[in-house]
Amino acid sequence: MSGLETATVGQPLSTLHEKGSYEVADFEVPTGREEEWRFTPLRRLRGLHNGTAEGDGKVLVEAEAAPEVTVETVGRDDPRLGRAYRPADRVSAQAWASFTEATVVTVPKEAVASAPTVLRLNGEGQAAAFGHTTVILEPFAQATVVLVHRGSATYADNVEFVVGDGAFLSVISLQDWADDTVHVSHQYARLGRDARFTSHNITLGGDLVRISPTVAYAGPGGDAAMYGVYFADGGQHLEHRLLVDHTEPNCRSRVDYRGALQDQDAHAVWIGDVIIRVAAEGTDTYELNRNLVLTDGTRVDSVPNLEILTGEVAGAGHASASGRLDDEHLFYLQARGIPFDQARRMVVQGFLGQLIERIEVEDVREKVQAAIEAELER
Amino acid sequence: MATLEIRDLHVSVADGAEDGKEILRGVDLTVKAGETHALMGPNGSGKSTLAYAVAGHPKYQVTSGTVTLDGEDVLAMSVDERARAGLFLAMQYPVEVPGVSVSNFLRSAITAVRGEAPKLRDFAKELKAAMDALSIDPAFAQRSLNEGFSGGEKKRHEILQLELLKPKIAVLDETDSGLDVDALKVVSEGVNRFGAAGETGTLLITHYTRILRYVKPDFVHVFSGGRVVAQGGPELADELESEGYEKYAKAGASA
Numbered sequence: 001m002s003g004l005e006t007a008t009v010g011q012p013l014s015t016l017h018e019k020g021s022y023e024v025a026d027f028e029v030p031t032g033r034e035e036e037w038r039f040t041p042l043r044r045l046r047g048l049h050n051g052t053a054e055g056d057g058k059v060l061v062e063a064e065a066a067p068e069v070t071v072e073t074v075g076r077d078d079p080r081l082g083r084a085y086r087p088a089d090r091v092s093a094q095a096w097a098s099f100t101e102a103t104v105v106t107v108p109k110e111a112v113a114s115a116p117t118v119l120r121l122n123g124e125g126q127a128a129a130f131g132h133t134t135v136i137l138e139p140f141a142q143a144t145v146v147l148v149h150r151g152s153a154t155y156a157d158n159v160e161f162v163v164g165d166g167a168f169l170s171v172i173s174l175q176d177w178a179d180d181t182v183h184v185s186h187q188y189a190r191l192g193r194d195a196r197f198t199s200h201n202i203t204l205g206g207d208l209v210r211i212s213p214t215v216a217y218a219g220p221g222g223d224a225a226m227y228g229v230y231f232a233d234g235g236q237h238l239e240h241r242l243l244v245d246h247t248e249p250n251c252r253s254r255v256d257y258r259g260a261l262q263d264q265d266a267h268a269v270w271i272g273d274v275i276i277r278v279a280a281e282g283t284d285t286y287e288l289n290r291n292l293v294l295t296d297g298t299r300v301d302s303v304p305n306l307e308i309l310t311g312e313v314a315g316a317g318h319a320s321a322s323g324r325l326d327d328e329h330l331f332y333l334q335a336r337g338i339p340f341d342q343a344r345r346m347v348v349q350g351f352l353g354q355l356i357e358r359i360e361v362e363d364v365r366e367k368v369q370a371a372i373e374a375e376l377e378r
Numbered sequence: 379m380a381t382l383e384i385r386d387l388h389v390s391v392a393d394g395a396e397d398g399k400e401i402l403r404g405v406d407l408t409v410k411a412g413e414t415h416a417l418m419g420p421n422g423s424g425k426s427t428l429a430y431a432v433a434g435h436p437k438y439q440v441t442s443g444t445v446t447l448d449g450e451d452v453l454a455m456s457v458d459e460r461a462r463a464g465l466f467l468a469m470q471y472p473v474e475v476p477g478v479s480v481s482n483f484l485r486s487a488i489t490a491v492r493g494e495a496p497k498l499r500d501f502a503k504e505l506k507a508a509m510d511a512l513s514i515d516p517a518f519a520q521r522s523l524n525e526g527f528s529g530g531e532k533k534r535h536e537i538l539q540l541e542l543l544k545p546k547i548a549v550l551d552e553t554d555s556g557l558d559v560d561a562l563k564v565v566s567e568g569v570n571r572f573g574a575a576g577e578t579g580t581l582l583i584t585h586y587t588r589i590l591r592y593v594k595p596d597f598v599h600v601f602s603g604g605r606v607v608a609q610g611g612p613e614l615a616d617e618l619e620s621e622g623y624e625k626y627a628k629a630g631a632s633a
Contacts, residue, residue: 335460338486342490
């Protein structure tokens with residue numbers, strides 16, 4: 001790799017996400033010095049990154065499909081797999097190389113799902129497991145897909161969202177793992193012409209959770225909104241690495257991730273990469289990350305990156321802010337008689353609640369609200 | 379009968395320096411139920427500091443003196459205890475609290491102050507009536523607290539809280555500032571409704587005499603240099619209207 005001078009017009013300066021391969025061997029074993037690995041405690045990955053992850057662990061998938069939607073369990077050779085992406089790092093390639101069965105969710109052309117389709121992924125123990133999920137919305141289909149992750153696991157997986165022309169997919173991925181779980185996941189969304197994609201990542205449980213949501217556009221007019229809520233407790237490492245790659249004209253993207261942290265060695269990482277390539281004229285993008293630090297001893301790394309390679313953008317911006325609870329908020333609530341602890345809960349719930357209330361599936365929304373309340377009671 | 383007594387109150391601003399700057403330099407003031415007091419003074423005289431110190435804002439440090447409500451030591455109470463004891467501060471600049479709805483906030487505050495949660499239906503009715511009286515659009519109940527409210531809307535919501543929480547003593551910190559005449563009238567009517575039963579006391583802090591046309595004070599205090607430098611009846615406000623604060627500014631400075 002030579003320096004920046006190799007970047008020519010039209011090529012992004014960043015080398016992040018530029019490599020892609022289905023072969024594990026094409027990726028060096030990360031050392032922790034690489035940009036994409038420097039925030040992740042590799043020793044806690046249980047070998048998912050270096051080929052030493054052992055065992056034939058299980059993460060069982062239970063599906064509850066809307067009547068208009070089919071859910072299938074398929075083998076590795078199913079031609080529908082791997083259409084939306086090429087693994088961008090070693091763990092992703094490892095997951096691609098190692099999974100035995102995949103789940104394929106299909107929403108037929110112009111079908112409008114009348115209920116959410118729920119996939120429950122239940123970890124059955126710490127032995128390593130690899131998974132693959134592909135969600136396909138054919139043109140003009142509409143559906144909501146909920147992924148619920150629970151239990152104990154050492155799990156690496158790839159999740160593909162193929163959103164056809166004019167289709168609309170809403171995804172809610174709830175990471176509600178047991179305390180000992182390690183989960184490294186890539187979520188690749190590929191949006192057709194005029195497709196809409198909304199995602200909510202809610203990450204609450206697990207020892208180490210690293211999720212990399214990526215959006216790519218296959219035609220103009222795509223619209224992606226990506227929301228995230230996380231709550232890191234003592235010792236938890238919760239990492240979200242977003243990439244929106246604007247290659248097509250007149251597409252839109254919004255990213256809003258918010259987290260709260262409390263207690264010793266709670267660690268949150270947020271990386272927000274947006275690339276607007278030369279062809280992507282008329283792009284409208286904004287990304288935001290905010291963190292609320294509730295106690296001493298926590299750590300936040302928040303890195304927004306915006307690369308604009310065209311002069312013709314409709315809008316492009318990013319913001320990142322991390323801070324403590326605002327004394328003035330607490331004072332105001334207390335000055336109306338509300339006790340300190342309750343005031344604190346209300347302010348934190350309000351801060352995260354602005355994203356939670358966008359979750360359109362009521363019982364998921366209520367569960368998330370209850371889970372946040374439980375976190376604050378600790 | 380509710381009585382707020384402030385005696386020889388000295389207050390400094392905790393600004394990180396070892397000894398904060400002294401803003402209040404011996405304030406004596408008594409507000410009883412049934413009374414409306416106007417506290418007037420030039421900018422920087424310490425009026426707002428008095429309001430915030432009484433409410434217990436952490437930025438202000440009481441260095442000496444006492445504040446009691448019906449004989450209870452207010453200074454020993456936390457901010458929320460003061461509110462539950464019956465003190466209310468209408469803020470000059472109410473903060474925006476994202477994601478906390480007006481309705482949730484009011485219900486939580488009422489529950490805390492009254493000691494029990496109002497029934498949802500009763501609360502909805504009570505809220506609607508109180509909002510109507512202040513010409514507040516009912517849609518505001520679902521909005522985030524003060525977020526995107528205009529200056530006038532924020533002040534109306536302060537008075538809405540005043541009327542719902544029914545404290546013993548209300549301190550209104552420049553509630554009139556930034557209001558147009560219509561909003562000023564609406565807000566003044568609310569303040570008058572609050573005081574009408576004669577069981578509550580009001581300390582109206584203001585820079586201008588304009589609001590005193592709508593809210594009639596029984597007592598007027600002139601504040602300068604961090605203390606009360608003159609006291610009188612409503613006629614004192616008229617004098618300030620025509621002559622300004624100049625002569626009192628000197629009195630405060632020379633103290």
